[in-house]
Amino acid sequence: MIEIIRIIIIVLILIGAFLSLVAAFGVIRLPDVYTRNHAASKAATLGVMSVLLGTFLYFYAEEGHFNSRLILGIIFIFMTSPVAGHLISRAAYNAGVPLADVSVQDDLKTKKGSQVSVNQEKP
Amino acid sequence: MLEVIVQISLLCISIAMVGLIYRVIKGPTIPDRIVALDAIGINLVAVIALVSILLKTNAFLEIILLIGILAFIGTVAFSKYLEKGVIIERDRDH
Numbered sequence: 001m002i003e004i005i006r007i008i009i010i011v012l013i014l015i016g017a018f019l020s021l022v023a024a025f026g027v028i029r030l031p032d033v034y035t036r037n038h039a040a041s042k043a044a045t046l047g048v049m050s051v052l053l054g055t056f057l058y059f060y061a062e063e064g065h066f067n068s069r070l071i072l073g074i075i076f077i078f079m080t081s082p083v084a085g086h087l088i089s090r091a092a093y094n095a096g097v098p099l100a101d102v103s104v105q106d107d108l109k110t111k112k113g114s115q116v117s118v119n120q121e122k123p
Numbered sequence: 124m125l126e127v128i129v130q131i132s133l134l135c136i137s138i139a140m141v142g143l144i145y146r147v148i149k150g151p152t153i154p155d156r157i158v159a160l161d162a163i164g165i166n167l168v169a170v171i172a173l174v175s176i177l178l179k180t181n182a183f184l185e186i187i188l189l190i191g192i193l194a195f196i197g198t199v200a201f202s203k204y205l206e207k208g209v210i211i212e213r214d215r216d217h
Contacts, residue, residue, distance in 0.1 A: 010125060020169060024162075027146050028145060040161065044166065054172075055173070055176055072188055073187040085158075085161075091201075
């Protein structure tokens with residue numbers, strides 16, 4: 001039984017490290033800030049949650065120590081990291097950071113343009 | 124067996140952090156740097172968890188929660204500064 005749990009711990013930690021590495025490659029190679037934010041805020045979050053779950057299982061199985069702070073850390077990172085990604089992406093769009101040259105569609109720009117035209121027609 | 128795996132994972136996360144530091148230095152705009160710094164903070168959480176496995180101690184596990192909270196607050200403050208120019212707004216009634 002303990003061997004199975006060890007194998008699960010090893011697999012979780014390796015998946016977490018691999019996902020963090022993939023997130024870093026995405027942040028290096030993708031063309032603009034929105035795609036980089038997409039890579040960083042999703043892959044890094046899942047990777048770190050996997051590593052923390054492996055750590056929790058390690059302390060629970062090997063030392064019989066139920067650590068509730070790790071569970072709280074997993075839940076906190078799961079809640080706050082996408083929110084932080086959304087906030088910084090919205091701040092980048094409102095600060096006027098352009099999209100990459102290969103992107104073809106900008107729905108938010110057309111929506112804001114129509115709102116501006118409606119506001120200009122009012123007075 | 125487990126210690127070798129943990130050391131390999133630490134190496135992978137270190138390479139990932141070096142790549143993110145490259146993006147912090149080179150990043151063409153300010154939001155690029157903030158995204159990379161947020162990801163570095165998230166990766167630091169994983170480093171602390173793996174080091175506490177390696178040292179067989181549970182004394183560092185509060186730091187995980189602390190770094191998560193600090194990274195979130197820092198990113199929210201930076202994005203609010205980028206969007207509005209101030210972090211804490213003044214009250215308009217006075």
